Amino acid sequence: MWLPFLFLLIGLALGFLTNLSIPDYYSNYLSIAILAAFDTLLGGIRAHFEKKFNQHVFISGFFFNIVCAVILTFIGDQLGVDLYLAAVFAFGLRIFQNIAGIRRFLFDLRQEKIQKKMRK
Amino acid sequence: MNDMSKANKLLFSLAIAIIGFMIVLYFNSHDDIEVRDTRDAWEIRSQLQIEQQRQQALQAELNVLIEARFDYVSSSEQQQLSTLVNSVDHLKEEAGMTVRRGAGISIELLLERSEAGIPDGRIMAELIQRLLNELNAYGAEAIAVGNERLVTHTAIREVGDQIYMNQRPLAKPPLTIKVIANDPERLLNYMEVSPSKNEFALHGLSLIIDSDGEVELPAFQDQYKLDLLSVIEENGAGDE
Structure with a gap:
């Protein structure tokens, strides 16, 4: 359980230590990329709970989603249409669905534990 | 998550690390540029x-x-x-709705004969505005140009070849500007060396500045138009 936290800390520290910053103009792209990454991560966790997790799908999805979202935002920028809203909408919806799935699974897990205790 | 294989765990952790890095990047790029206080x-x-x-x-x-x-x-x-x-x-x-008397100075605008002949006596609104700004900056209490009293919302505009003040045309030079000040002597000294003199000279006008003790300023003759004003209800900073 501690490994993800450790890596989160590593990621944060890396960000703070390198002190990188991107131009304000590109912050839209970055936020979309963050959203895409979140979506894939939550999807992966959910798939894991449902025992359908596949490493290759996860890795490819992680980067493919990010690239796709950024490209979509870029095209939207060029066309003058807020196409990134489509990505926000899709990812937002899926994030909620994934969270709901995870929550339901955790409830089920707890229920099972309680029932096991009762049987004892 | 206990049954998660090590590889999967590592994968998730890496994804989380990347997300963390991106989030920090995002907030870093939103930092405003620090404004340094360079005053001594x-x-x-x-x-x-x-x-x-x-x-x-x-x-x-x-x-x-x-x-x-x-x-x-x-x-x-x-x-x-x-x-x-x-x-x-x-x-x-x-x-400025009453006639006011007090110690002050009077400035007379006179046409100057130049080599190019007699100028047409046109004043630019901007010249007057600059002069009034200067007077205000040097401590004028109340100002009147000709018969027009300067009040808070007085507009000085060029309309055709005339200068309008308070929606009425100003007379052509010679024109007198009367100023009441707390310290007329100081105002006089300031005005004697002010850049306005040169600016008026460029337009063929000379300023004759007198400190003649008492001046009398006419009242503002119109009604204040305050239809568009309203009271701000909220408290400003430091009101509490």
Whole structure:
């Protein structure tokens, strides 16, 4: 359980230590990329709970989603249409669905534990 | 998540690390550029002095208002009325709606003969505005150009080949500008060396500045148009 936290800390520290910053103009792209990454991560966790997790799908999805979202935002920028809203909408919806799935699974897990205790 | 294989765990952790990195990147790029305070001690001190003076002025103003309110609250109806009338008179005087007499200077605008012959006597509105700005900056209390009193919302505009002030045309030069000041001597000295003299000279006009003791300023003759003004209800900073 501690490994993800450790890596989160590593990621944060890396960000703070390198002190990188991107131009304000590109912050839209970055936020979309963050959203895409979140979506894939939550999807992966959910798939894991449902025992359908596949490493290759996860890795490819992680980067493919990010690239796709950024490209979509870029095209939207060029066309003058807020196409990134489509990505926000899709990812937002899926994030909620994934969270709901995870929550339901955790409830089920707890229920099972309680029932096991009762049987004892 | 106990049954998660090590590889999967590592994968998730890496994804989380990347997300963390991106989030930090995002917030880093939103940092505003730090504005450095490059004032030295002297500048800070003089700034402080200016602020203190402003505070004193505001305090004095506040005291007058509190006094008026006290007068109003703690007296009979008759006195209340007279307090109100006094306040109104005071405000009218401040707004420039009364004739005002006082120590001050008068500036006469004269046409100058130049080599190019007699200029047509046109003044530019901007020239007058600059002159009035300068007068105000050097401590003028009340100003009148010709017969027009300068009030808060006076507009000086060029209409065709004439200058309009308070929606009425100004006379052609010679034209007299009267100024009441707390310290006419100082204002006079400032105006003698002011850049306005040169600016008017460029347009074929000369300024003759007199400090003739008492000047009389006409009242603002129109009604104040305050239809579009409204009271701000919310408290500003420092009101509490």
